[in-house]
Every structure is written in C-alpha cells, then in structure tokens.
Amino acid sequence: MIIYRMNNIGKIFIRLIVIHLFLLTLLSAELRVGESFPSLVLVDSENKTVEISKKGEVTLLLSFEKDISTDIQKFLEKQENHYLINHHMVYISDISSLPRFLVNFFVLPKLKEFDFKVALLYDENELNREEKKATIIHLKDNIITNINFIEVNNLEVSMVKSTSS
Numbered sequence: 001m002i003i004y005r006m007n008n009i010g011k012i013f014i015r016l017i018v019i020h021l022f023l024l025t026l027l028s029a030e031l032r033v034g035e036s037f038p039s040l041v042l043v044d045s046e047n048k049t050v051e052i053s054k055k056g057e058v059t060l061l062l063s064f065e066k067d068i069s070t071d072i073q074k075f076l077e078k079q080e081n082h083y084l085i086n087h088h089m090v091y092i093s094d095i096s097s098l099p100r101f102l103v104n105f106f107v108l109p110k111l112k113e114f115d116f117k118v119a120l121l122y123d124e125n126e127l128n129r130e131e132k133k134a135t136i137i138h139l140k141d142n143i144i145t146n147i148n149f150i151e152v153n154n155l156e157v158s159m160v161k162s163t164s165s
C-alpha cells in the first residue's frame with residue numbers, strides 16, 4: 001500500500017514538473033514578427049497606468065540597461081515637445097531588476113523631471129533584448145511587424161529613420 005501511494009505521488013510529481021516546464025517555456029518564449037504583442041502591466045513615474053494602443057501603428061522603444069536608458073533619455077530631451085506622442089511611440093524602461101527602494105528614492109524622482117512619459121516595467125518579462133542595445137518593436141493593430149536592436153552609437157540615426165518610415 002505504501003509503495004502504491006509513493007508511485008502515485010511520484011507520477012503526480014513528474015506530471016507537475018512537466019506542466020511547470022511547459023508553462024515556463026511558453027512564458028519565456030521570444031516575441032516574433034507576425035504574433036500579437038502580449039499584454040503588459042505598465043505604469044509611469046506618477047503610478048498611472050500606461051496603455052499600449054491595440055489599434056493602429058505603434059512603435060515601442062525599450063531599454064533594459066541603465067546606459068541605454070540614459071542614451072534614450074538624452075535623445076528624447078533634444079526632441080520637440082510631444083515627440084513620443086507625435087510619432088505614436090511608447091518608451092518602456094525595464095526596471096524589474098532594481099531594488100524597490102532604489103526605484104522609489106532615485107529613479108522615480110528623476111523620471112518626474114522629464115518632459116516625456118516613461119512607461120515602467122516592474123515585472124520579469126519575455127521581451128526581446130540584446131546586451132548594450134535598445135529594442136524597437138513596431139506594431140500594427142497589436143501585431144508585431146518588426147523588431148530591431150539598436151546600438152547606442154547609432155541610436156539617434158536609427159530613431160530618426162524609424163520614425164520617418
């Protein structure tokens with residue numbers, strides 16, 4: 001009887017592991033052109049929800065590293081007011097790896113000084129990234145039409161090219 005219960009428990013445990021690995025694979029899958037963009041929970045520096053439009057064309061500009069964020073912010077500070085809005089862009093900064101006290105005491109106060117909105121991604125995510133590069137994702141009606149990785153030294157040229165097409 002004890003051996004029978006152990007076998008059942010073992011089978012259940014193995015099934016749970018397989019299901020967990022399957023779900024983990026789904027959640028960590030990279031985004032691909034032609035797929036729907038996933039729903040993200042985004043807030044700005046004032047803790048207001050930031051929505052990504054599911055209709056029309058939208059360009060997402062993502063940073064996953066501090067240096068990339070700094071370069072994007074320098075670029076945006078040189079642009080005309082409402083640059084992101086006029087070009088149907090959303091700037092998203094991934095801060096999921098930062099401790100909460102750093103975010104609250106240093107990051108959020110700094111972001112409030114900018115003339116543009118920064119959407120913050122607090123949670124681990126499956127968004128495509130390359131080290132030392134910004135990610136630009138083009139959407140049309142919430143379908144991914146293009147994914148680019150931009151080097152810091154090409155950011156300004158790439159952003160101008162991206163918004164003019």
